[in-house]
Amino acid sequence: MNTEKRVRVLVGKPGLDGHDRGAQVIAYGLRDLGFEVVYTGLRQKPEDIARAAVEEDVDVVGLSILSGSHLAMTRKVIEKLAELKAGDIMVLVGGVIPEEDIAKLKEMGVAGVFTAGTSIGEIAEFIRSHVRNQGPGSQSVA
Amino acid sequence: MEESWKKLIEDMQNGSLRAMARLITRVENREDGWLDAMKAIYGKGGNARVIGITGPPGAGKSTLVDGLTRKLVDLGFDVGIIAVDPSSPFSGGALLGDRLRMGKATALEGVFVRSMATRGALGGLSQAARDAVKIMDAFGKQIVLIETVGVGQDEVAVVKTADLVLVVCVPGTGDAIQAIKAGVMEIADIFVVNKADLDGADQVVADIQAMLELGAGPSTPDVPVVKTSAVLGSGMDQLAAVMLERLESRQRDSEWLKRQVKEEILVLLEKEIARHLRCGWERNGNLDSVVRQVMSGERDPYSFVKEVVEQFAQSCPEIRT
Numbered sequence: 438m439n440t441e442k443r444v445r446v447l448v449g450k451p452g453l454d455g456h457d458r459g460a461q462v463i464a465y466g467l468r469d470l471g472f473e474v475v476y477t478g479l480r481q482k483p484e485d486i487a488r489a490a491v492e493e494d495v496d497v498v499g500l501s502i503l504s505g506s507h508l509a510m511t512r513k514v515i516e517k518l519a520e521l522k523a524g525d526i527m528v529l530v531g532g533v534i535p536e537e538d539i540a541k542l543k544e545m546g547v548a549g550v551f552t553a554g555t556s557i558g559e560i561a562e563f564i565r566s567h568v569r570n571q572g573p574g575s576q577s578v579a
Numbered sequence: 580m581e582e583s584w585k586k587l588i589e590d591m592q593n594g595s596l597r598a599m600a601r602l603i604t605r606v607e608n609r610e611d612g613w614l615d616a617m618k619a620i621y622g623k624g625g626n627a628r629v630i631g632i633t634g635p636p637g638a639g640k641s642t643l644v645d646g647l648t649r650k651l652v653d654l655g656f657d658v659g660i661i662a663v664d665p666s667s668p669f670s671g672g673a674l675l676g677d678r679l680r681m682g683k684a685t686a687l688e689g690v691f692v693r694s695m696a697t698r699g700a701l702g703g704l705s706q707a708a709r710d711a712v713k714i715m716d717a718f719g720k721q722i723v724l725i726e727t728v729g730v731g732q733d734e735v736a737v738v739k740t741a742d743l744v745l746v747v748c749v750p751g752t753g754d755a756i757q758a759i760k761a762g763v764m765e766i767a768d769i770f771v772v773n774k775a776d777l778d779g780a781d782q783v784v785a786d787i788q789a790m791l792e793l794g795a796g797p798s799t800p801d802v803p804v805v806k807t808s809a810v811l812g813s814g815m816d817q818l819a820a821v822m823l824e825r826l827e828s829r830q831r832d833s834e835w836l837k838r839q840v841k842e843e844i845l846v847l848l849e850k851e852i853a854r855h856l857r858c859g860w861e862r863n864g865n866l867d868s869v870v871r872q873v874m875s876g877e878r879d880p881y882s883f884v885k886e887v888v889e890q891f892a893q894s895c896p897e898i899r900t
Contacts, residue, residue: 443672464674473672476674478676478679492692
């Protein structure tokens with residue numbers, strides 16, 4: 438039986454960073470490529486982002502951070518996801534990320550880092566090839 | 580029932596939010612075994628009351644849901660929210676942005692928010708939302724608010740799944756009442772005039788009341804009109820009180836309950852049969868060959884449909900007349 442599986446992505450902006458044009462561009466772009474995008478808006482607490490990711494049962498959490506606090510904020514979101522037993526949800530980071538921090542983010546468990554100039558198509562391609570449950574019978578949860 | 584479904588249902592009953600969220604996804608995706616899973620889930624609920632909230636885009640529905648939810652939580656209810664946004668008819672994707680305006684409610688303990696896209700015609704939003712309600716009900720949610728897109732025919736279908744329907748209107752849009760008149764005005768159990776802090780709110784109330792009087796007969800139920808300002812938080816006490824009172828009288832209306840159950844069975848049957856036929860045809864290519872035949876003038880759509888319906892009736896004694 439065919440199912441209507443759609444990849445769901447949460448786009449969120451943690452912390453005190455008031456610029457969300459980039460996040461909106463990503464959200465609209467992913468929508469146009471067939472994703473269901475939950476957009477949670479500006480100045481979110483990491484715990485709120487993690488909770489929204491669980492309630493919305495997204496496959497991917499995309500964090501947009503331009504404030505320089507990407508290391509602290511991303512760490513917190515990943516910790517909060519783990520607390521909610523949702524550590525398997527893929528985390529992506531985009532925004533203004535210095536080259537030397539990319540490896541640090543990946544060490545924390547971030548699957549991909551997308552800095553300025555990345556095309557939406559690249560991000561979509563990355564998500565489609567890495568997302569955990571591609572179809573029916575996705576893995577059980579604790 | 581398959582093990583993975585069983586485990587999810589069990590986990591959900593033990594209070595796992597993740598399991599509830601995953602069940603909603605898998606049922607929405609119509610994964611194999613979903614009907615058996617829903618059968619099991621159906622028996623575990625039955626207590627949640629469902630409130631549909633509709634009205635034109637920009638009426639402040641999400642903000643109203645935020646305010647109303649906070650009020651209901653204050654009164655001691657566990658609240659679930661289903662927020663619907665449209666899918667793109669071109670890409671099939673969707674931008675689900677209702678959480679943006681529900682920031683205060685989403686942070687509260689006991690509130691669970693799920694955004695749903697309208698998706699295609701295969702499953703039908705009304706059914707997916709209804710299933711999500713049942714799952715939240717089995718989890719223990721006492722009130723589920725469904726916020727609809729604000730336009731279109733699916734609207735009325737979603738709202739038919741509710742125990743109570745709020746239609747939200749706002750001042751300042753000129754002929755707002757005209758715009759939502761067809762179909763939508765009749766489904767209102769309560770009218771909410773939101774943005775009552777703006778000029779013209781009293782006029783909207785008067786317009787709605789005049790319209791209700793025009794259509795009123797001896798047996799027409801009285802439809803309350805409540806003024807709110809979701810942004811300022813005013814009117815929520817009154818709205819919650821009217822809502823709870825109406826909900827209670829609904830539950831005593833056995834004729835109405837009977838109609839709801841009948842509607843539920845018919846919609847479920849219709850969607851599921853259509854989905855089976857369509858999925859099968861798309862897989863085996865029969866649909867394509869009929870399309871080709873129709874295009875080349877070899878046959879017409881009506882005779883094809885008649886043939887299918889007759890075949891169906893023969894294999895299904897229940898619908899033979």
